[in-house]
Amino acid sequence: MSSADIEIKKLKKVYYKDKMEIPVLAGLDLSISAGEFVALMGPSGSGKSTLLHLIGGLDTATAGSVRVGESLLETMSEAQLTSWRSRHVGFIFQMYHLVPVLTAAQNVELPLLLFKMKSSERKERVKTALTIVGLGDRMDHRPNQLSGGQEQRVAIARAIVTDPDVILADEPTGDLDAKTSEEILNLLNLLNEEFGKTILMVTHDPKAAAHAKKTVHLEKGQLEREEFSNRQPMAAAR
Amino acid sequence: MTITYVLMQNLKRNPLRSTLTAVAFALPMGIFVAAISMVVALIRISESNQQELRLATHHKTTIINMLPEGHRMKIEGLDPDRKRIRAVCGMRWYGGRVPNSQTVIQSLAADADTFPIVYTDAGMTPADTEAWMKDRTACVVGYGIAEQRKWKVGDRITLDSSVPPYLKLDFNVVKIMRTESRANVMYFRRDYLVESLKSAGVEGGLCNIFWIKCADVPSMRSLQDDIDSSFANSPNETKSEDELAFAAGFIQGMGNLPGLMQAMAIVVVVIIAMVAGNTMMMSFRERSKELAVFKAIGFPSRRIFGIVLGESIFLAMFGAMIGIVPTVILLISFPLRQFGFLPIASLEVSPMAVGLSVAIALLVGVAAGLWPAYQALKLNTVSALRRA
Structure with missing residues (x-):
């Protein structure tokens, strides 16, 4: 089990379209403790996804700094960021993005192909990850044989199979019904509480945000306010 | 599971398209091997006839x-x-x-x-x-x-x-x-x-x-x-020539066969490169979001490049094989004597023709996959994910 804190200072991101400057993040400061579950909310264009991409090293900032654990992302090259991402970050997307021609187990195994690891160890890790997300009995199913919720569970297993420090989820329940969304959010709570993962989740849904310990509201690329949840840990709730 | 396995599975994504592309490789490659082998055989027979010390004299x-x-x-x-x-x-x-x-x-x-x-x-x-x-x-x-x-x-x-x-x-x-x-x-x-x-x-x-x-x-x-x-x-007036020259002239008289072979090879390469290139480009476009996810989970760009290029090369080689192998078997199993006019009863498949076909397939595979692979290499992960 590993976890990392996140420190963001004066973060700026400007996009250019047809020579027009489009500021997305305007000097954002934000701290996220290791093992925290944070929901990122705000209107469209407020910079939520951009922030997620910058923290995940998928994009580079125009100015400012992003530190994840011991890693200062702005000092790293693209190749270094890619390598760092494979070891420290797990991504969960709204549309799951599973490879349709691979089974659930093979989809989960994909990130492990980047590591020098025995096949038996890889299989063990895949089995563990799928068992954690409750799909230990669906390992050989292909995405088209799974429901949306199950597909998202596979995507979560893929995100955690490398035991990353940080899980970044971009509207993970955006394409799911209320009941399935609740199951997915409970799963994220489990990863946060039982496995100590730092989770950053972009969402438009206040009910989803209520699962997080902290909700960060962004507005025009800046921190508008932070809210702390009084949500009971799952173990206590049980 | 290996990257090669992933690559192979990707080709199953659209089996009809992959099959049609492979067949587009197979047919010209098979014809190419047969045609080159025939020319090589004709020349071989002519060369062996040359030992017969025969001179052919015909009308100029x-x-x-x-x-x-x-x-x-x-x-x-x-x-x-x-x-x-x-x-x-x-x-x-x-x-x-x-x-x-x-x-x-x-x-x-x-x-x-x-x-x-x-x-x-x-x-x-x-x-x-x-x-x-x-x-x-x-x-x-x-x-x-x-x-x-x-x-x-x-x-x-x-x-x-x-x-x-x-x-x-x-x-x-x-x-x-x-x-x-x-x-x-x-x-x-x-x-x-x-x-x-x-x-x-x-x-x-x-x-x-x-x-x-x-x-x-x-x-x-x-x-x-x-x-x-x-x-x-x-x-x-007469024209006298040795048997090899006579045979070469005769082959050319049949429509400049060797030249035709070369022209055909070029046309084949260009056409199947375009067919395969189009297929690979379509395949890449359909999967750009998926490849962006590969990048997001830590696959280096050069590896993504390799996957896309590898798919193209594999498809080309597979297509070539399903064209070449049956052609070779057919040529060996069924003598050409049924095409009575040819002076060849059985045909040794030219290793040169097979080698050349494989080289062409490899070349076309690389040519067809290079642009999509480059696009994959330069794929902007964030943009691709946003399009999702």
């Missing part, structure tokens, strides 16, 4: 233009001591067909007395020669034709000529020739044809070609010039 304009049979005596007269010339054999095209068949058998009327000397590769024994000389209707048949028509020594056969005046002639099979170079040809006595033509009121004393069996290579070289010089400025 074209082999279709006939020469008077008197040319034989004039050629023989160039070497009265028989130091350079062993024998001269005049030949005339008959183009026989089995009644009610459209397949033309490569059949030629040859001077009876000199045929066994000029065509030592026909393998005529003294007994065969005796039978040949004794019977005016005698014919010798290559094993390719004999096997196909189920003819054997002693059979009486009837053929209709495919050229005017379309004579129907009966023949007596006296010999089955067992050499590869004679596998798909039939010879009979020219005096029999001349007599039959005269009976039909047609001029019979004409030949398409004179084959001159030479004593040695220097004799061939000197005779080549001597013969053509002796007929220069006559109404029937």
Whole structure:
């Protein structure tokens, strides 16, 4: 089990379209403790996804700094960021993005192909990850044989199979019904509480945000306010 | 699981498209191997014939233009001591067909007395020669034709000529020739044809070609010039060449086959490169979000490049294989004697043709996959994910 804190200072991101400057993040400061579950909310264009991409090293900032654990992302090259991402970050997307021609187990195994690891160890890790997300009995199913919720569970297993420090989820329940969304959010709570993962989740849904310990509201690329949840840990709730 | 496995599974994503692309590779590659092998075989036979020290003399304009049979005596007269010339054999095209068949058998009327000397590769024994000389209707048949028509020594056969005046002639099979170079040809006595033509009121004393069996290579070289010089400025000027040059000219006469092969190879490469390139580009576009996820989970760009390029190369090689392998098996299993006109009974598949096809497939695979692979390499992960 590993976890990392996140420190963001004066973060700026400007996009250019047809020579027009489009500021997305305007000097954002934000701290996220290791093992925290944070929901990122705000209107469209407020910079939520951009922030997620910058923290995940998928994009580079125009100015400012992003530190994840011991890693200062702005000092790293693209190749270094890619390598760092494979070891420290797990991504969960709204549309799951599973490879349709691979089974659930093979989809989960994909990130492990980047590591020098025995096949038996890889299989063990895949089995563990799928068992954690409750799909230990669906390992050989292909995405088209799974429901949306199950597909998202596979995507979560893929995100955690490398035991990353940080899980970044971009509207993970955006394409799911209320009941399935609740199951997915409970799963994220489990990863946060039982496995100590730092989770950053972009969402438009206040009910989803209520699962997080902290909700960060962004507005025009800046921190508008932070809210702390009084949500009971799952173990206590049980 | 390995990256190669992922790559292979990707090709199953759209099986119809992958299959059609592979077939687009397979067909031209198979044809290419067959065509090149045929040309190589023709040249090989011509080269082996070259050892027979035969010189071909025909009309300067074209082999279709006939020469008077008197040319034989004039050629023989160039070497009265028989130091350079062993024998001269005049030949005339008959183009026989089995009644009610459209397949033309490569059949030629040859001077009876000199045929066994000029065509030592026909393998005529003294007994065969005796039978040949004794019977005016005698014919010798290559094993390719004999096997196909189920003819054997002693059979009486009837053929209709495919050229005017379309004579129907009966023949007596006296010999089955067992050499590869004679596998798909039939010879009979020219005096029999001349007599039959005269009976039909047609001029019979004409030949398409004179084959001159030479004593040695220097004799061939000197005779080549001597013969053509002796007929220069006559109404029937000649062109003499050795068997290899004659065969090469004959092949070219069939439509510049080697040149056609080269042109075909280029066209094949360009067309299948475009087909495969289009397929790979479509495949890349459909999967750009998925490839962005690969990048997001930590796959280096060069590895993504390798996956896309690898898919293209695999598809090209797979397509080439499903074209080449059955072609090779077909060519080995089914002799070409059914295409009676070709002087090839069996075809050794040219390793050069196979190697060249594989190289072309590899080249096309790389060419087709390079642009999509480059696009994948430069894929902006964030933009691709946002499009999702």
